[in-house]
Amino acid sequence: MNVPEVYLLHAYSSRNSGDGLLVELSLKAIRDAGVTGRIVVVCLDKVSFEGYLSDTNIELISVGQFFLRKVCGAFAHRRCVYFGVGGGYLRASSKSEGWKSLVAHGSQILMSTVGGPSRRIYLPQSVGPFDTAPGRMLARLVRGHVERIFLRDDKSVDELGHPGATRTGDLVVLEIDQHAHSGTLRRARCVAPQVYLVFRDLQEKPYREEYLTRVRALMGLLPEAKLAVQSRGRGNSDDVFYRDLLGIGDAVLLKDVLAAGNAIVVSVRLHGSLESVLAGVPSVHLAYERKGRAAYADLGLDAFAFHASDFDPQTVVSAVQSIIADEEQFWRCLERRTQQGHQHFVEAIKDELRTFDNPDHGR
Known part of the structure; x- marks a missing residue:
């Protein structure tokens, strides 16, 4: 698979152990799907992840560094795959929360479209609600620029209305499922x-x-x-x-x-x-x-x-x-209730990567 650059967007802070775990499990899912090269992790709190992650073949950068890198490389036409950390950050239950989501996360989605051919795969999310003005803008960004998104609850599936959405479990739920099995x-x-x-x-x-x-x-x-x-x-x-x-x-x-x-x-x-x-x-x-x-x-x-x-x-x-x-x-x-959900999830990511590598795959 010829993917020179792989990014993991929306890493928050390991000072919240749940968010730190989601970054770890996001990296694990990407590796399980066959990505062996370096992964660039875009962090809101970069310092908190220094020495925290067990995956050593990574580069930690801040959101500001990511924006600068994309602007400077706008005409380089590098092929990129962008993964979104699993979680619940694409939400807008109020105007203030919606604007925060747009600034912190919508901007990363938008900047990932700068440059050469790219594909965005968002790991299990809960999204919405989107019934505020910034929420509707956020939903349009996701529907317009994220090709594949895994959603971890039925209400998110209904509210987002994304043609590339797949209902699956939370990353930790999938990991629990593996261990229980x-x-x-x-x-x-x-x-x-x-x-x-x-x-x-x-x-x-x-x-x-x-x-x-x-x-x-x-x-x-x-x-x-x-x-x-x-x-x-x-x-x-x-x-x-x-x-x-x-x-x-x-x-x-x-x-x-x-x-x-x-x-x-x-x-x-x-x-x-x-x-x-x-x-x-x-x-x-x-x-x-x-x-x-x-x-x-x-x-x-x-x-x-x-x-x-x-x-x-x-x-x-x-x-x-x-x-x-x-x-x-x-x-x-x-x-x-144990099922082999993790295996099906990883296979879906692999299929998405194959589609990006070969646009005729699956037609």
Whole structure:
């Protein structure tokens, strides 16, 4: 395959462990699809990825460096493939969020069209809503310039209306699926698990005050539970939320919790839950976006996912207690839904690359 330049766009920051994991799994998917050469990773927080990624055949550049490179090479006519990191960043639920998405992410899509022949393949996303002016502009950019996009929930498929869209699981869901299929997911327990809570501020949600009330009630019902930090820095730090809104300054890092392993995690952050399951730690998820319930449905774990907007704290506690009483039932639910989704996903990427390399392929 003659592809001189391969880019991975939209890398955010490894200070959010979920976003860091998505970059790692995006690189893994690209490698699994047969790309062996150097991959240029375009980062919003370049410094956070230095020394973080296990793939050494990469180049880290900032968004500004990417723009400069594309402008300087506008007439070089190099062939390029651009991958979009899996995630949920192409959204515009409000005008302010829409403009931020356009500036941070729409600009990268637009700049990827500068120069020679190119192909854009976006790894599993949740996108939208697009019912604001910047949202509609963002949707047009995606439909007009992204040739293939994998979408991880049905509502995104309906709202985007993209002819090159394929419904698939979140990258971490696909990775969990692989491990469950090979029987390498579960961990043996020696003592009773410790319960950890991962919360985040939902400052732009209209139900924020009710959410805070429910969070405090949940903590009251789980007095032995400890707080864990999944994301910090870049404006929405879990530890700042704990200190300023909950009055608690003591929290551990989720990655340390998962390394130890003997835990149950209740997480508002989707990838706080998915990282936990991937590490063999059961997790109850309090979803605040469409991606959360979709991911848990894909895993067969619907009974362990609730809406952050209206969850009943006692029902969440009951779900936690059911795992403590019989952890096997959590894993049985997941394993009954195990499919070879990752293999089909990788084959679809390979097919897209073959089409770019040979335009007559598949006709």
